[in-house]
Amino acid sequence: MPEQRPELSRRRLLGLAGAGAAIGAAGFAGGIETGWASADPASAGAQSYPFHGGHQAGIVTPAQDRLHFAAFDVTSTSREDLAQLLRTWTRAAARMTQGLPAESDRLTPYDAPPADTGEALGLPAARLTLTFGFGPSLFRDDAGRDRFGLAARRPEALQELPHFPADHLDPARSGGDLCVQACADDPQVAVHAIRNLSRLAFGVASLRWSQLGFGRTSSTSTSQQTPRNLFGFKDGTANLKAEQPQQVEEHVWVDPVDDPRAGWLAGGSYLVARRINMHIETWDRTSLKEQETLIGRDRDEGAPLSGGNEFTKPDFDLAGRGGIPLIARNSHVRLAHPSHNHGVKLLRRGYNFTDGNDALGRLDAGLFFIAYVRDPATQYVPMQNKLSREDGLMEYLQHTGSAIFAVPPGAANDEFVGQALFA
Amino acid sequence: MTQRPLGLAALLALILPAAVACTSNTTSADAKGNDGAVSVTSTDDSCEVSADTAPSGNLVFHVKNEGDQVTEFYLYAEDGLRIAGEVENIGPGLTRDMVLRAAPGNYLTACKPGMVGQGIRHPFTVTDSGEEVAVTADEQELLDTANQQYASYVKDQTEQLLARTREFVRLYEAGRDDQARAMYADARVHWERIEPVAESFGDLDPKMDLREADLEQGQEWTGWHRIEKDLWPPRSGYQPLTEQQRQEYGDQLVADTTELYDRTRSMTFTADQIGNGAKGLLDEVATAKVTGEEEIWSHTDLWDFQANIDGAKVAFEGLRPLLSEKDPELEDTIAQRFTALQGLLDEQRDGDGFVSYTELSPSEVKQLSDAVNALSEPLSQLTAAVTL
Numbered sequence: 001m002p003e004q005r006p007e008l009s010r011r012r013l014l015g016l017a018g019a020g021a022a023i024g025a026a027g028f029a030g031g032i033e034t035g036w037a038s039a040d041p042a043s044a045g046a047q048s049y050p051f052h053g054g055h056q057a058g059i060v061t062p063a064q065d066r067l068h069f070a071a072f073d074v075t076s077t078s079r080e081d082l083a084q085l086l087r088t089w090t091r092a093a094a095r096m097t098q099g100l101p102a103e104s105d106r107l108t109p110y111d112a113p114p115a116d117t118g119e120a121l122g123l124p125a126a127r128l129t130l131t132f133g134f135g136p137s138l139f140r141d142d143a144g145r146d147r148f149g150l151a152a153r154r155p156e157a158l159q160e161l162p163h164f165p166a167d168h169l170d171p172a173r174s175g176g177d178l179c180v181q182a183c184a185d186d187p188q189v190a191v192h193a194i195r196n197l198s199r200l201a202f203g204v205a206s207l208r209w210s211q212l213g214f215g216r217t218s219s220t221s222t223s224q225q226t227p228r229n230l231f232g233f234k235d236g237t238a239n240l241k242a243e244q245p246q247q248v249e250e251h252v253w254v255d256p257v258d259d260p261r262a263g264w265l266a267g268g269s270y271l272v273a274r275r276i277n278m279h280i281e282t283w284d285r286t287s288l289k290e291q292e293t294l295i296g297r298d299r300d301e302g303a304p305l306s307g308g309n310e311f312t313k314p315d316f317d318l319a320g321r322g323g324i325p326l327i328a329r330n331s332h333v334r335l336a337h338p339s340h341n342h343g344v345k346l347l348r349r350g351y352n353f354t355d356g357n358d359a360l361g362r363l364d365a366g367l368f369f370i371a372y373v374r375d376p377a378t379q380y381v382p383m384q385n386k387l388s389r390e391d392g393l394m395e396y397l398q399h400t401g402s403a404i405f406a407v408p409p410g411a412a413n414d415e416f417v418g419q420a421l422f423a
Numbered sequence: 424m425t426q427r428p429l430g431l432a433a434l435l436a437l438i439l440p441a442a443v444a445c446t447s448n449t450t451s452a453d454a455k456g457n458d459g460a461v462s463v464t465s466t467d468d469s470c471e472v473s474a475d476t477a478p479s480g481n482l483v484f485h486v487k488n489e490g491d492q493v494t495e496f497y498l499y500a501e502d503g504l505r506i507a508g509e510v511e512n513i514g515p516g517l518t519r520d521m522v523l524r525a526a527p528g529n530y531l532t533a534c535k536p537g538m539v540g541q542g543i544r545h546p547f548t549v550t551d552s553g554e555e556v557a558v559t560a561d562e563q564e565l566l567d568t569a570n571q572q573y574a575s576y577v578k579d580q581t582e583q584l585l586a587r588t589r590e591f592v593r594l595y596e597a598g599r600d601d602q603a604r605a606m607y608a609d610a611r612v613h614w615e616r617i618e619p620v621a622e623s624f625g626d627l628d629p630k631m632d633l634r635e636a637d638l639e640q641g642q643e644w645t646g647w648h649r650i651e652k653d654l655w656p657p658r659s660g661y662q663p664l665t666e667q668q669r670q671e672y673g674d675q676l677v678a679d680t681t682e683l684y685d686r687t688r689s690m691t692f693t694a695d696q697i698g699n700g701a702k703g704l705l706d707e708v709a710t711a712k713v714t715g716e717e718e719i720w721s722h723t724d725l726w727d728f729q730a731n732i733d734g735a736k737v738a739f740e741g742l743r744p745l746l747s748e749k750d751p752e753l754e755d756t757i758a759q760r761f762t763a764l765q766g767l768l769d770e771q772r773d774g775d776g777f778v779s780y781t782e783l784s785p786s787e788v789k790q791l792s793d794a795v796n797a798l799s800e801p802l803s804q805l806t807a808a809v810t811l
Binding site for chain 1: 510519520521522523695698756760789790792793794796797798799800801803804806807808810811
């Protein structure tokens with residue numbers, strides 16, 4: 001029999017490249033392990049997450065440090081092409097999330113381009129997750145045409161988001177038939193994943209827009225420190241966390257009874273993406289007093305201005321001199337808090353971004369907001385309307401991109417992502 | 424080429440089953456590896472082949488050069504003369520894969536350290552796996568036909584190019600600018616159809632087809648685009664060429680085109696040159712034509728676009744009978760995507776030609792670009808598919 005060549009994972013190569021492979025690998029894992037071991041004991045110590053499972057990875061998964069988010073237009077008119085693309089993407093995603101090249105080591109002659117683009121060779125899996133979603137335009141196009149015979153199965157809640165006050169949306173950064181959220185601890189691994197998925201899609205789907213994010217702005221696990229956004233404040237303190245399974249069930253995952261015609265979405269979720277530019281320069285010349293008043297928290301600790309520490313529940317009634325509440329009426333914390341939004345919560349998974357600068361020398365920077373919700377119509381739209389209208393922070397914000405996607409449940413081992421939609 | 428450093432793979436196999444065990448989360452794919460892979464170690468005086476038999480179908484030889492000289496590896500048919508597969512130019516320390524489709528039969532493997540002589544030969548048997556392997560009897564015939572067709576095409580296009588260029592230059596030198604402008608794109612079509620061949624002459628291409636932005640500081644600008652700018656000058660700040668300059672640049676272009684004509688009379692082409700030429704033409708479209716960078720003064724980019732596609736189509740059609748035997752699925756995909764792209768281009772036709780590039784909307788450009796990507800990706804597999 002011919003000799004077989006073992007297929008190496010990138011991760012394993014890295015372990016070996018370091019001196020004392022076993023120690024190097026264990027040390028690396030150890031650093032991460034302490035970060036989120038309590039989140040999911042079953043996979044504690046792992047540097048990679050399985051692609052297949054009941055829910056897609058990349059939602060309650062402890063937020064990685066880096067993002068490359070991509071939205072695609074389907075250019076083919078064939079339903080079979082679309083299903084085939086999802087099959088191909090599933091196969092590639094299952095491999096790349098394990099630190100393997102995008103395509104199986106098919107027989108690539110020297111005269112052919114390499115199957116994988118190569119820039120992630122030697123890198124670990126870096127906790128890469130790839131999360132796929134379907135936009136409203138996949139079901140019906142602008143002219144109302146049922147493009148792939150899927151319109152009857154479009155979830156009721158999968159509607160284009162309404163225009164919110166002060167929206168300044170760039171169509172070239174909005175919408176999309178398909179999305180892929182690539183999160184990893186190494187930006188090169190995330191970009192490699194999107195690049196290879198784009199390449200595999202040529203002829204069926206083309207990249208519409210994509211966004212790099214360089215620092216997570218949310219924790220999705222209690223074991224993670226609350227990160228800061230580019231305003232310098234801790235963000236997402238009250239976010240839903242993996243350790244709150246009941247709340248996650250209630251607020252994130254679509255239940256089979258939610259929408260009778262979209263049973264395929266049970267166990268999935270809705271993803272709202274908003275590219276929110278920050279007027280960094282004017283913010284930076286705002287007094288700390290004004291900044292904290294607008295946010296409703298103190299900057300150093302992240303404690304609500306009503307007192308306590310970061311995780312103390314805000315007391316919106318506590319008043320100071322003249323009976324004025326310590327947490328201002330138009331503060332972000334008050335307006336966004338579940339107690340002022342009929343108890344609704346979101347699972348936020350946003351990232352800071354900086355796309356260079358504009359012609360006037362201002363940073364083109366802000367927050368790429370990502371939220372996962374069970375029902376955007378009740379959990380996101382009313383809150384965003386209120387924020388856009390009343391939030392004092394809006395003076396420093398401008399929403400420049402927007403998209404919504406239905407995120408199917410995870411794919412079982414022998415399934416492709418979204419398969420139930422095509423059944 | 425392999426996707427990962429084989430040196431490390433070998434190292435890994437040697438040193439660390441323990442490390443493999445401690446990374447608990449490996450997938451089963453890691454262990455499986457390739458089907459039909461044979462390892463070859465070539466030194467200056469030996470040729471170790473890890474197996475002397477393999478099942479028919481796709482075969483992969485991982486050839487590692489552990490000698491000090493450049494080596495080659497061959498798989499010969501039983502007669503020791505016909506070459507079933509080869510990899511050349513493997514530098515010391517490097518590993519290269521030889522991939523081929525092998526029918527059942529007796530073969531000979533050979534390493535050729537120093538690239539000379541008979542090589543170090545060993546018998547090699549390909550057993551019948553039951554998998555159907557395309558018959559190769561008339562393959563050479565198909566290749567010969569492809570070569571002849573493509574060589575004739577190149578000859579024909581350079582003939583037309585020369586004739587049209589002469590006419591164009593005559594009008595330009597005579598100051599009949601309207602007529603020269605009307606001929607510009609038509610004449611260049613014949614250049615664009617065989618662009619990779621024309622570009623293969625490293626001395627002629629810069630003299631004939633450089634764009635202003637391609638110039639090095641101090642480099643003299645001649646050729647098509649120099650004249651293009653003079654015929655479609657910018658609104659301000661441009662000094663028109665004098666009559667004498669017109670004649671110099673015009674005559675130079677005719678002389679260079681004549682040289683190109685002479686050199687292409689007896690060219691021959693291999694399958695990989697034709698296949699890579701087709702890919703090269705699509706690369707031209709993707710980087711310069713679909714972006715409107717090729718003809719920044721005349722905006723006749725869509726003529727060039729069409730001509731590049733014409734040339735790629737001819738190359739593809741030449742190799743098509745061979746591809747049809749080797750990979751009919753790829754053949755279908757490429758053919759469909761040529762049709763789709765042509766459909767989009769046809770929407771931009773205007774009279775005998777095309778609309779100006781400036782009339783395209785951003786979404787039309789994106790559509791064209793998507794269709795170019797859709798075609799280029801499978802087309803990049805063409806060479807390997809027909810040479811395997």
